Amino acid sequence: MSADTTGAVIPAPRGPEPGATPVLETVDLRMTFTGRGLRRGFDARAVDGVNLRVMPGEIIALAGESGCGKTTLARTILGLEKPTGGQVLYRGRPLAYSSHALRRYRRDVQLVLQDPTGALNPRQSVYEAVAEGLRIHGLGGGDEEALVASALARAGLRPPERFFLSYPHELSGGQRQRVVIAGALALEPSVIVADEPVSSLDASVRGEILALLLRLRQEMGLSVLVVTHDLGLAWNIADRIAVMYLGRIVEVGPTEQVLADPKHPYTKALLAVAGEGVTARAGRPVLLQGEPPDPTRIPGGCRFHPRCPALADGTAAAAGIADRCRTDDIPIIPATGGHMAACRLPGAVTA
Numbered sequence: 001m002s003a004d005t006t007g008a009v010i011p012a013p014r015g016p017e018p019g020a021t022p023v024l025e026t027v028d029l030r031m032t033f034t035g036r037g038l039r040r041g042f043d044a045r046a047v048d049g050v051n052l053r054v055m056p057g058e059i060i061a062l063a064g065e066s067g068c069g070k071t072t073l074a075r076t077i078l079g080l081e082k083p084t085g086g087q088v089l090y091r092g093r094p095l096a097y098s099s100h101a102l103r104r105y106r107r108d109v110q111l112v113l114q115d116p117t118g119a120l121n122p123r124q125s126v127y128e129a130v131a132e133g134l135r136i137h138g139l140g141g142g143d144e145e146a147l148v149a150s151a152l153a154r155a156g157l158r159p160p161e162r163f164f165l166s167y168p169h170e171l172s173g174g175q176r177q178r179v180v181i182a183g184a185l186a187l188e189p190s191v192i193v194a195d196e197p198v199s200s201l202d203a204s205v206r207g208e209i210l211a212l213l214l215r216l217r218q219e220m221g222l223s224v225l226v227v228t229h230d231l232g233l234a235w236n237i238a239d240r241i242a243v244m245y246l247g248r249i250v251e252v253g254p255t256e257q258v259l260a261d262p263k264h265p266y267t268k269a270l271l272a273v274a275g276e277g278v279t280a281r282a283g284r285p286v287l288l289q290g291e292p293p294d295p296t297r298i299p300g301g302c303r304f305h306p307r308c309p310a311l312a313d314g315t316a317a318a319a320g321i322a323d324r325c326r327t328d329d330i331p332i333i334p335a336t337g338g339h340m341a342a343c344r345l346p347g348a349v350t351a
Helices: 070-077 099-108 126-136 141-154 173-185 203-220 231-237 255-260 265-272 322-327
Strands: 024-033 044-054 059-063 085-090 109-112 191-195 223-228 240-245 248-254
Touching (some): 044 059, 044 070, 044 085, 044 248, 059 070, 059 231, 070 191, 126 141, 126 173, 141 173, 141 203, 173 203, 191 203, 203 223, 223 231, 231 255, 240 255, 240 265, 248 265
Parallel strands (some): 059 223, 109 191, 191 223
Antiparallel strands (some): 024 044, 024 085
16 A cells, blocks of 8 residues: 555555456557648657557556657557557557447547546536447447446445536536546446546545546456656556657656666656655656757657766766767667666666
């Protein structure tokens, strides 16, 4: 058991079953947007060769600053964007993009948005909001009311019947997020992709929603991919963390290992602004310098090198790798393996 920054008790992670087949996997996944308007002629490589596995019953956090490509990666995994290269595999099979195949896939892989107010139709009652997915997929029938009630109860809205005729404006932010989660649960998914699931909530209810996701994983065997900029959230909830920078994963591994002993300078810099309780485990803070990354202007060599503290302070030069950092691309991290970092610094585990 652990507690988040609000003091809410969070169940200990169960973790994925050893030797299991990934429920979701990306293989050299790429998503490039062709430039338009003022940036005509510039292609944005939002996702640029990502290998990622989500195991049954696993919670994995996809972390990085705004513009790193994590939301585009999530949208591509959900089938909302068709990749320009690579594959998304669901239970070992490549994702097909016919309307029939996507319909079934989107029932099994559900999205929970970060803003519950925007995700809910203000003119729909809670019952209608949760029942909508059942009706779209032709489920429920005469059992619709029971399924809606079950989903609301699982999401922590009890007694569920009390919320049937409520509207979003009558609920608190935490209750609205629980309704959004109930709408996903009604379809009995295998995977939930949660995009910044607590970023719009008050601190007092953040821990409650994180504890709910952990409990659902325990009870239903759900896999959860959490998209977040908050490494503190990842520390509390995730079995593994994948840190993303400029379209690529630059460090991945068990959450406690990555956050207690980060290998990539970018991960260390993110930890420096993550707040006390996480930074204390990472040693001396490393401040992130320079401009935010631009996916239309990816530098040669290691794509982090223009902002890398190890180049700025001479650490890379002392290690004899400074020239390679500026000129030689870093290999893409494979999907297999434990704690890995795309970095040539001594002590890093180079992919």
